[in-house]
Amino acid sequence: MNFEEPTWKRFESLARRILEENNFQIQLNSTRGDKGFDFLGRLTNESWAIEVKYYRTARTRPSLIESAATRVVVNGLRSNVEKGMLVTSSILTSEFRLALEQKYSIVFVDRIDLRNLASTNPSLLDELDALLELDPDFIVDQQSTRLELKNRDKKLDEKPTPQIDSTGTQLCEKLKSIKKGKAHWALYEAICAEILMYLFPNDLKGWHKQKSTDGGASRYDFVCRVSPTTEFWKFLVDNLNSRYIIFEFKNYSSKIKQGQILTTEKYLLERGLRRVAIIFTRLGADKNAISMMQGAMREHGKLILSIDDNEVCNMLQMKEEGDDPTDLLFKLVDDFLLSLPR
Template sequence: MTRMKTARRTALSSAQREGISVWDSRHLNELLSRHPEIDRDFQVLLDAHTTARRPIEQQLALDQRAQELISRLEVLRPGRENFREFEDLCVEILNYVFIPHLGIPSVQSRSEDCLDVRDAVLPIASDHTFWQEIKQICSTRSMIAEFKNYSERIRQREVESIQQYLYAKARRMFGVLCSRSQPSQSAVLARRRAWIEADKLILFLSDDEIKDLIRAKSYGENPTDVLDAQLKEFFLRLAP
């Protein structure tokens, strides 16, 4: 005990020589008691720090349906030979994540002239803030979803494929392009051009984002936060 006190006095003397003020917990608590609004923010910060350091095993457990969907996605091999399985799984995932905010999808719906086939059309049926914003900025009543189970990264061609199904007169101007990995640079540039030139908004959902959607739904959070984060980054980086 004597050595600890000596060490503390030595540390304080050193700090004083350097012009540093040392506050112990008692001093901090006294200061915080004078400023309750700062105390509240400080406690929030401490709680967030504690949560961030919480071991993985103490995190919320995924529900059984979420575990099943993520497991099936992880074992499904990318490649055109499994394209139908990927489409079916993604539709299941979108239903799990977004219903009732989005309505029952019309899968593989064919256009009136029978020339175009869209993977899935999901009507927006929610007053949730995110979906109302999408309806407003895109002048849309639905979300188009396309699914590409490619081994390679999607490119400009795949963006142009979904873009042709986004049609202002049909109030169908928002789409998500689901693929197994992050998009290539040509896809990113094509997405930018679709918005700049034609007001067609497209978001990319790789396996990572799809899993984040599932986890958010299982944890009782807002899955739209995953979409909104990408949307904010897109608009933040957008320039003439």
């Protein structure tokens, strides 16, 4: 096991080996990501489009699963593949699974199914439990999935082809079309707000605009109440004691500097349960600003995170493809805290 690889990649590799243990012939698909799928599988002379999704959260948002399922169907049909499969690290409730199977003509394999499929190989089972950090008392469904996979008779073209959501792509294009500088701050603020509401519709509540001043120019910051629906938001509430979060939008033509970080830090209030800020920037933060963010965390326990256009567009693409955009935020926070100097 290569612990230097990201968790999603290790999960993808493990899912491949579990499927191979169950008589699948697996190879990497030549077209992956937005226009393809992860693996091209073959079982009993039938071809399979197989997509693997790792989520930090055990019960991820249904809309992400649906986006991923849609792409398996559409991209599988484009590649003239007969059947489709979506493998996920999350748990699908019986009700949600039934709704999915009525809408999509593919096989859904969640973490319980994976444990059943891995049960013939103790080393694979142990590796899966360790990777997903499963509790020893985790109760699994005893129904075998292997027979279902072999006898599954649904073909990709049996149901109407679903439509792929392109909202994220459109928002990214709108974001990058806005010119940098104070003259265009209102347009930048508006698109950033639209992006946040698209990315996190169930995670952020009570949107509130707070007018403030930065260098003589008026701007609006958003203050939101956090709903801890995924591991990232739970981390903010439980570990940082931040029930609220500030978003700031800085349409600067250069990287933000330490002065902007100092201004943001003043808005963070320990007794107000407001200890986290995420700053949208066009080009990120310079080294002095990063040092100021590190000091705010080290000395006062205040987390300030800066994300640029590319990172925002990465999150938009993730949501389109059925990945959880908060996983990228979690990685950024992970990297920030792991590299925090004394």
